[in-house]
Amino acid sequence: xxxxxxxxxxxxxxxxxxxxxxxxxxxxxxxxxxxxxxxxxxxxxxxxxxxxxxxxxxxxxxxxxxxxxxxxxxxxxxxxxxx
Numbered sequence: 540x541x542x543x544x545x546x547x548x549x550x551x552x553x554x555x556x557x558x559x560x561x562x563x564x565x566x567x568x569x570x571x572x573x574x575x576x577x578x579x580x581x582x583x584x585x586x587x588x589x590x591x592x593x594x595x596x597x598x599x600x601x602x603x604x605x606x607x608x609x610x611x612x613x614x615x616x617x618x619x620x621x622x
Contacts, residue, residue, distance in 0.1 A: 575603035
C-alpha cells in the first residue's frame, strides 16, 4: 500500500509542477479538480456494473480533486489489486 502512496505523491507533484509552469495555476487546478471528480463518479457508476467498486468518501474525492484522472486510475488499480 505504501508504493501506491508514493506513486500518487509523485503523480501529484508532476501535476502541480505543470500547473505552475503553465502560468494559469488556479484555472488549471479547477479544471483538474472537475475532471478528477467527474472521473471518480463515472468510474463508481460504471464500476458497479463490472464489479469494481470505489467508495466515494472525503478521502477519494480529495484525492481525485488534487490528482485528477491519474489519481482515479490509480484508485481503480489499487481497488483491483488489493481486493
